[in-house]
Amino acid sequence: MLRTLNRLLLALLGLVLLLLGLSALVGALDLPNRWGFGMPSGWAWSRPQEVVLTGADRTQWRDQGWWWPVVIGILALLTLLALWWALSQLRRRRAGELAVSGDESTDRGPGAVLRGRALEQVMGSEAAALDGVSRARVTLVGKRTDPSVRMRVVLDEHAVPDEVVHRLETEVLEHARTSADVGELPAEIRLSSVRHRPSRVN
Template sequence: MDRALRSVNRVLLALAGLLLLALGLAALVGGFDLARHWNFDMPSGWPWARPDDVLLSGTDRTKWRDESWWWPSVFAGLGLLVVLLLWWLLAQLRRRRLGEVLVESGDGEGALLRGRALANVLEAEAASLPGVDKAAVRLTGRRTAPRASVELLLSAHAEPGPVLGRVSGEALENARSSASLEALPAEVRLRTVKHRPERVV
């Protein structure tokens, strides 16, 4: 789902960028009268080619106002646009956690494990490792191919390298094998405890 959301984001950003680029170029061509200065012709029917032209004339703006279908179509289009924008906004704000993980037994059968339960076990094991004060784990991806996002708060004198090795070789490997997963890709973020400076007299 996250991959689909990223694809939608890229498409929307690309379309918005192309639209803004086209509008910007049209404003430059019309506002600076580039067609006359550089001796080229705009396409037939181009609405804004000179500085004194307008994008929509009064006739164009009021052309369909007396038609019975005009205002319902305008409101329906705007309503659909608002719904799509709200869906897109909520999709960005929603924290996408993996609800369940498929645990295969090897004979073609399997069981569903709650994603939160697996994350809690992985979180507890990571937090119990030497040099780790606190751990937070979030599972994303698909139930057949989960991904782990791990945040670790390290102790003041912990060495990041050995801690990362233990998390990868012990906690993540135990979670992968217990859920019978072929792989458990993970992104691990390390933070250290910040102590307030103390004045020594």
């Protein structure tokens, strides 16, 4: 969904910039006179000495009380949308599905895919069932052909972090690599401990 939205926004922005650039080029080079064609009626930017907005156009709404709040509101909204869009590009995309390579010894075809959510749930349940793990959350990120794993694991008080990490690598991640039929599955594991509220002793 995000990839489609990005393409649509980039295509729309590119089209608008292209039209503005061509309009500026036509007016600045005085192409209507040189090449003998006319511009649409009401077109204000067809000669080198003309401007896009005249002084009257720029100042006609200044006396209205709603003008500046509307302008500032629109600019603020556009700024927020641009920031959201930029931040969404920096964030690694979640893998919606994984490409599974075909194998003649199995029933899977060469175009088989594995749902990312399903693998996340299985890995999270398996990780949470390990001794010393209170909760686990797994997220698949990256491309469908080059996925990686982010794990957030909450440890019990009696847990030994080294042992938990070792079992996550040798059991949970190894099972995921086998089931997804991927050679490599890089993982980032973040550990935290359970926090208990202090209790008052009378």
